Amino acid sequence: MTQAVSVKSTIRHHHKLHPAALRAMHWINATAIIMMIGSGWKIYNDEVLFGWLHFPEWIVLGTDAQWGLQWHFFAMWILMFNGLCYLAYGIITGRFRRKLFPIRPREVIADIYGALRFNLAHDDIRHYNAVQKLLYTGIILVIVVQVISGWVIYKPIQFSEFTALLGGFQAGRLIHFIGMAAIVAFMIVHVLLALLVPKTIVAMVAGGPDEPEDDNAIPANAPARG
Amino acid sequence: MPPRSPSSSIFRPKTGVDQTAFEENKRLAADIDRRNILRGTLSLGAISMLTGCSPTDSDAVRSFLKAFSTVNDRVQEAIFRPNHLAPTYREDQVVKPPRFNAFYDVDEVKPVDGATWKLDVAGLVQNKSPWSADQIYKLPEQEMIVRHICVEGWDYIGQWSGVNLRQFLERIGADLKAKYVAFRCADNYTECLDMATALHPQTILATKYAREPITDPFGFPLRLRTATKLGFKNAKWVTAIEVTNTFPGTYWSERGFNWFAGI
Numbered sequence: 001m002t003q004a005v006s007v008k009s010t011i012r013h014h015h016k017l018h019p020a021a022l023r024a025m026h027w028i029n030a031t032a033i034i035m036m037i038g039s040g041w042k043i044y045n046d047e048v049l050f051g052w053l054h055f056p057e058w059i060v061l062g063t064d065a066q067w068g069l070q071w072h073f074f075a076m077w078i079l080m081f082n083g084l085c086y087l088a089y090g091i092i093t094g095r096f097r098r099k100l101f102p103i104r105p106r107e108v109i110a111d112i113y114g115a116l117r118f119n120l121a122h123d124d125i126r127h128y129n130a131v132q133k134l135l136y137t138g139i140i141l142v143i144v145v146q147v148i149s150g151w152v153i154y155k156p157i158q159f160s161e162f163t164a165l166l167g168g169f170q171a172g173r174l175i176h177f178i179g180m181a182a183i184v185a186f187m188i189v190h191v192l193l194a195l196l197v198p199k200t201i202v203a204m205v206a207g208g209p210d211e212p213e214d215d216n217a218i219p220a221n222a223p224a225r226g
Numbered sequence: 227m228p229p230r231s232p233s234s235s236i237f238r239p240k241t242g243v244d245q246t247a248f249e250e251n252k253r254l255a256a257d258i259d260r261r262n263i264l265r266g267t268l269s270l271g272a273i274s275m276l277t278g279c280s281p282t283d284s285d286a287v288r289s290f291l292k293a294f295s296t297v298n299d300r301v302q303e304a305i306f307r308p309n310h311l312a313p314t315y316r317e318d319q320v321v322k323p324p325r326f327n328a329f330y331d332v333d334e335v336k337p338v339d340g341a342t343w344k345l346d347v348a349g350l351v352q353n354k355s356p357w358s359a360d361q362i363y364k365l366p367e368q369e370m371i372v373r374h375i376c377v378e379g380w381d382y383i384g385q386w387s388g389v390n391l392r393q394f395l396e397r398i399g400a401d402l403k404a405k406y407v408a409f410r411c412a413d414n415y416t417e418c419l420d421m422a423t424a425l426h427p428q429t430i431l432a433t434k435y436a437r438e439p440i441t442d443p444f445g446f447p448l449r450l451r452t453a454t455k456l457g458f459k460n461a462k463w464v465t466a467i468e469v470t471n472t473f474p475g476t477y478w479s480e481r482g483f484n485w486f487a488g489i
Contacts (some may be wrong), residue, residue, distance in 0.1 A: 047379030064481035070291035073298050073484065127297070157312045157377065157454050157489045158305055164313075169373065169381055 008202025017208035019125050021089060026204055028082045033143075033183060035061060035075035039182055049177055073154075080147060087140075103133045122197045126209060139186045144180035257310075265302065280358060282464035288482065295484045302486040310411050310421050315371045321382040322436050324374070326443050327457060329415070329477070336444040338412050338463050349468040352399025359447045365389040365397075369437075372453040374460075375489050386451040388432035392425045400469045408474040409450055412463035418476045419459065420486065428453035431464070456487040 012125065018026070038061030045054055046065050062068030090096040107130035114120045115131055128136070152172040156163040166172045194200050202208070296430050319346040325334045345357040369387040395402060407424040409417045422428060433440060440446045445462030452460060468474070479485035 043379070047376070064482070065378070066478075067288065067291060069484065070295055070482060074291060074294050155302075155305065155489060156373075158307055158310065160310070160313055169375060171377060 006165050015211045017203055017211055018069065018166065020207065022086075022095070023204055023207065025082055025086045025089065028078065029086065032075050032079040032082060033187075035071060036079055037180060037184065038062075039075065040070035040176075043072060049174060076147075076150065078142075081145070083143060087100045099128055100137050101131050103137065104129060116194075122199075125197070125200050125203060126211060135186060135189070139190075140184070142179055142182045146176065146183065149176040151177060152176075256329060281351075292482060295479075295482075298484055299486040302488045303420060303422070305359075306420075306422055306454070306488060308426060312372050312428055315373070315383045317371065319383045319384065320371060320385040320436055323441065324384045324435060324444055325376075325380070325382050327376060328413070328462070330413075332443050335443045336413065338446060338449045341414075343447055343465070345464065346410075346466040347398055347468075348466060349470045350401035350404045351395075351469050354398075362389070362431070362448060363433055363439075365394070367434070368449075370428055370430065370453065372428060374457050376457040377483065377487065384451075385436045386432040387431060387434040387437065388430045388448070388451070390427070391429045391431055391450075391452075392427070394431055395424065395469070404469045405471045406469070406473060408468040408470055408476075409461040409464050410466040411461050414466050415461055415463075416475065416477050417459055417461035418485075419450075419452065419455070420475055421486070423454055426452065426454055454488055456489055458483070459487050 039060070041055035042060040042065070045060065046068075048054060060068065062071045094158040111130040113119060114129075120129055120131075149166060149172050151159055152163050152166050153169065153176055156169045156172065163169060163172060166175055194204075199208075253293055293431065301363075328335070340359045343359050345362060347356065349353050349435045364388060367387045368390045369385065371383060371385045373381050374384050391407070392402075395407070400407075402421065402425065407417075407419045407421060411417070420428070432445070432449050432451040435441070435444060440449060445464070448464045449462040450460050450464060476485060478487075
């Protein structure tokens with residue numbers, strides 16, 4: 001038993017902050033999300049929710065309505081399958097539990113204050129601050145809701161139970177739009193903060209520093225399995 | 227019902243239908259096969275790096291997207307619930323008149339003469355005699371108040387009545403195991419339903435709107451109305467119905483829209 005634990009620790013010692021599978025999923029997700037947003041803007045333009053808002057043609061994906069739709073209905077599969085892999089990975093490897101939890105409101109407030117004064121510590125990018133934990137958890141939930149509202153708009157009759165739950169077809173469209181806006185807002189903050197601490201970008205490309213043994217070790221008081 | 231926004235409709239091109247694009251797309255439609263998915267995928271890698279810059283109009287990309295659209299057809303067929311009813315609404319929610327949409331403007335509608343109109347029946351059916359408007363209007367009526375959802379994103383509640391399509395198909399001795407029920411229209415529009423949708427309880431050949439005969443812009447004397455498809459699948463001014471196992475092509479799928487177009 002002792003030997004088994006020590007072997008496990010040795011393997012984990014060589015894990016980088018962002019293992020290759022996670023990096024691949026991150027960049028596939030980024031590509032799919034950008035395709036979804038660009039084609040979604042094209043689809044939105046055909047029947048706008050807000051009279052003051054049309055997305056300029058040079059920024060949208062798809063040169064006619066049908067190609068915007070077809071891009072959207074292609075990229076959605078990449079987003080969904082990649083997203084399911086990511087969720088399974090995060091849960092099975094314990095990465096979500098290690099990296100994203102717990103999120104303590106007091107720390108979030110302190111870190112927001114620190115972030116606004118550009119006074120957050122980044123010495124160890126392996127350790128997410130409370131704002132990062134909140135944003136990363138939040139964006140996962142937003143994308144999950146976005147997929148659900150997307151299916152409701154795509155198949156409002158086949159999934160009429162969900163359509164009713166969201167408040168109808170047009171409510172589904174509005175929720176889908178708000179979800180898009182939240183994702184765009186996240187991307188702006190995410191990219192800006194990454195640019196401010198460039199080693200985080202290097203880490204998402206090359207893997208970053210090795211994970212410490214301690215963080216990965218199973219806590220001594222963890223209940224024994226089986 | 228006035229449009230909610232000033233955005234132009236793709237169903238109303240300002241310069242009329244571009245026939246060259248049609249010819250080009252016909253060639254592309256014929257071109258679709260498994261190899262195109264692979265060929266398209268090769269250029270997709272490059273294109274996805276450029277997203278946001280509208281690099282989408284190359285033939286290879288369109289060809290790939292149209293080929294992939296058939297994957298989405300299969301998925302929609304798989305998730306289609308043949309006996310799941312679309313929500314229905316109260317009579318006071320009905321919008322009068324319904325909202326017009328076609329691939330041309332409402333003032334370009336060419337009314338159909340009900341006295342000389344006839345419905346041709348073709349393909350895998352036992353009784354191929356054509357139907358007059360009188361005969362059609364005497365068939366038992368089914369009324370439904372359902373939501374019309376356009377691919378553009380707008381919707382309205384409409385009240386339609388006419389003969390149930392399954393009952394009509396049974397009446398003419400159609401092969402209900404065939405794959406498609408195709409429609410041809412007075413304005414040369416073409417549409418085609420999968421058999422499962424044709425047999426859905428809320429698919430009718432509509433003759434009335436809000437209990438009055440359908441008016442010219444909305445398909446007099448006969449139009450298709452199904453509660454489980456996007457608006458453009460609901461062919462107006464129907465002049466022929468064909469039951470077939472050969473996919474006949476449809477106006478909008480030839481132009482790149484998804485064929486199944488279920489909701």
